[in-house]
Amino acid sequence: MSSTDILFKPFKLGNLELKNRIVMAPMTRTYSPGNVPNDLVVNYYKRRAEGDVGLIVTEGTFIDHPSASGYPNVPALYGEEALAGWKKVVDAVHAAGGKIAPQIWHVGGIRKPGVEPGGDTPGYSPSGMAMPGKVTGHAMTKQDIDDMVAAYAKAAKDSKDIGFDAIELHGAHGYLIDQFFWEGTNQRDDEYGGDLAGRSRFAIEIIEAVRAAVGPDFPIIFRFSQWKQQDYTARLVETPEQLGAFLQPLADAGVDIFHCSTRRFWEPEFEGSDLNLAGWTRKLTGKPAITVGSVSLNADFLPEDGFVDFKNAEPASLDNLIARMEADGFDLVAVGRALIANPDWAKRVQQGELKQLKPYEKELLQKLD
Numbered sequence: 001m002s003s004t005d006i007l008f009k010p011f012k013l014g015n016l017e018l019k020n021r022i023v024m025a026p027m028t029r030t031y032s033p034g035n036v037p038n039d040l041v042v043n044y045y046k047r048r049a050e051g052d053v054g055l056i057v058t059e060g061t062f063i064d065h066p067s068a069s070g071y072p073n074v075p076a077l078y079g080e081e082a083l084a085g086w087k088k089v090v091d092a093v094h095a096a097g098g099k100i101a102p103q104i105w106h107v108g109g110i111r112k113p114g115v116e117p118g119g120d121t122p123g124y125s126p127s128g129m130a131m132p133g134k135v136t137g138h139a140m141t142k143q144d145i146d147d148m149v150a151a152y153a154k155a156a157k158d159s160k161d162i163g164f165d166a167i168e169l170h171g172a173h174g175y176l177i178d179q180f181f182w183e184g185t186n187q188r189d190d191e192y193g194g195d196l197a198g199r200s201r202f203a204i205e206i207i208e209a210v211r212a213a214v215g216p217d218f219p220i221i222f223r224f225s226q227w228k229q230q231d232y233t234a235r236l237v238e239t240p241e242q243l244g245a246f247l248q249p250l251a252d253a254g255v256d257i258f259h260c261s262t263r264r265f266w267e268p269e270f271e272g273s274d275l276n277l278a279g280w281t282r283k284l285t286g287k288p289a290i291t292v293g294s295v296s297l298n299a300d301f302l303p304e305d306g307f308v309d310f311k312n313a314e315p316a317s318l319d320n321l322i323a324r325m326e327a328d329g330f331d332l333v334a335v336g337r338a339l340i341a342n343p344d345w346a347k348r349v350q351q352g353e354l355k356q357l358k359p360y361e362k363e364l365l366q367k368l369d
Contacts, residue, residue, distance in 0.1 A: 049098025132184030
């Protein structure tokens with residue numbers, strides 16, 4: 001059996017120093033009434049820091065635009081009250097010896113009018129679509145794009161100012177940035193559409209604006225995915241060459257770490273190689289990469305035939321994960337559901353107690369610990 005020692009090696013990137021390679025994956029919880037993180041949120045993240053998670057990436061927290069939020073009771077990343085709530089979270093995590101980054105988010109076209117804040121504001125997206133071929137919202141103008149870029153930059157600057165250790169831009173899963181990447185939802189005929197290089201322009205402008213706002217030494221993490229919540233089979237690229245051409249401009253714009261979202265970390269990304277998406281990303285860009293997807297569990301988060309149902313899952317071996325890390329496949333490992341069930345997951349894995357971890361079940365999403 002592989003030793004888990006590699007998971008507990010320190011990680012350093014510029015000013016970011018982590019005690020180990022374990023990242024808490026961002027997981028939306030909808031437990032922030034009025035869009036303000038409260039003491040339950042503080043305690044939730046504090047417990048994971050006390051459990052020795054190296055870096056916590058928060059649930060998605062939305063930017064200052066009336067179209068940004070698509071779900072009730074998710075936290076905002078603007079306004080005096082919400083920022084003060086996040087400051088309490090940051091201080092608690094730091095007091096427990098952890099590091100933390102907010103996931104900066106805009107849901108894009110999936111927004112339905114009526115969700116607060118935002119009221120009757122429709123979903124904003126590159127072509128008014130959340131799903132390919134179905135216009136249900138507002139197609140963004142150039143002014144909308146400029147306003148959104150500025151809002152992302154402001155959220156990043158505010159994050160740095162209240163003490164976060166890094167920021168993560170949510171560019172995955174069929175939300176706004178990813179809707180620009182995805183040809184199915186981006187049918188624009190201007191400089192923000194066309195081929196993948198054009199469809200990446202929006203993300204590049206956001207990254208450049210964020211880098212200018214936070215300075216040269218503050219870490220920017222960028223999360224991306226091939227799959228979309230609207231279509232698990234969707235793919236942005238089909239070959240390593242295409243992946244490199246997609247990612248390098250994002251790296252050049254200022255991304256320090258890529259968070260490579262897959263549903264199953266053990267699946268090879270392209271034929272002819274065992275490398276997963278994080279492995280290819282690291283190889284092609286030279287940037288540190290985070291892998292994620294059913295780590296230490298034996299079942300997917302989402303079934304093939306639905307988005308809102310959940311499978312139960314039991315603890316599973318880490319041997320495959322460790323072997324891939326030891327082969328320099330990736331630098332960091334994001335853990336999601338297992339950390340909901342086990343705030344002390346990192347400590348217990350280090351102590352060799354994997355088989356004693358609590359199983360993950362859908363009911364655990366309702367726990368407020």
